[in-house]
Amino acid sequence: MFAGHYAAALAAKAAEPKAPMWTLVAGAQLIDIGWSIFIVTSVERASSDPSLQGSTLVLGYMPWTHSLPAVIVWSLAAAILAKYALRLSMRAAIFIGAVVFSHWMLDLIVHRPDLEIFPGGPMLGFGLWNLPVPEQAVEVGLLAVA
Numbered sequence: 001m002f003a004g005h006y007a008a009a010l011a012a013k014a015a016e017p018k019a020p021m022w023t024l025v026a027g028a029q030l031i032d033i034g035w036s037i038f039i040v041t042s043v044e045r046a047s048s049d050p051s052l053q054g055s056t057l058v059l060g061y062m063p064w065t066h067s068l069p070a071v072i073v074w075s076l077a078a079a080i081l082a083k084y085a086l087r088l089s090m091r092a093a094i095f096i097g098a099v100v101f102s103h104w105m106l107d108l109i110v111h112r113p114d115l116e117i118f119p120g121g122p123m124l125g126f127g128l129w130n131l132p133v134p135e136q137a138v139e140v141g142l143l144a145v146a
Contacts, residue, residue, distance in 0.1 A: 004110075005029060007142035008102035012095045014146075019082075019092040027078055027099040031107075034074065035065040054129040059111070063119035070119075071104040106142075110135055 009024035026033075038044040045061040052058070064070050079097030082088045088096070108115055111125035128135045 002139070004106055004139035004142040005032075005103055007139075007146035008099045008106070010143070010146035012099045016092050016095040018089060019095050020086075020088075023082055023086065023088075023092075023096050024099050027096045028103065030078060030100050031065050031071060031074055031103040035062060038062075038064055052130075054132045054135060055110075057129075059114040062114070063116055066104065066107065066114070067116035067119050067121075068104065071101060075101040109138070 005028040006025065009021070009028040012019060012024050013021055035044060039046055044064060047058045047060065048056045049058050050056050059066070065074070075097040078100045079093040082096040083090060083093035104115065108124055109126050110128040112127045112129060113123040113125040115124050116122070117124060128138065
């Protein structure tokens with residue numbers, strides 16, 4: 001899921017017009033922005049396996065960005081930052097936090113079981129990445145609906 005994450009930002013903008021679009025778009029990708037920084041700095045780990053269908057990513061260790069507790073913290077931090085640093089309304093801040101959280105929910109649909117319920121705990125993922133055409137249809141469908 002990449003483009004599909006933006007559907008959450010578009011839907012949130014429709015529901016809360018006072019939330020700046022740039023905050024919603026950044027929120028939609030905040031988890032992956034953090035993940036990219038943590039991959040470059042070796043805090044988290046990923047590799048590639050060309051033999052895999054669909055996405056070749058093997059996401060081996062992502063407790064700081066893609067575990068459920070981490071995403072909750074990122075979501076709360078984004079909402080608090082939006083409320084106090086950007087001086088947005090509580091409603092707009094909540095929508096921004098919800099968009100950040102939606103990232104994990106959408107990843108749950110497409111990822112293989114690599115999303116931790118808690119660090120070191122069981123991993124979830126429904127694996128839609130393994131079916132590239134249906135996965136792309138879901139992403140385009142989400143954007144079209146939003």
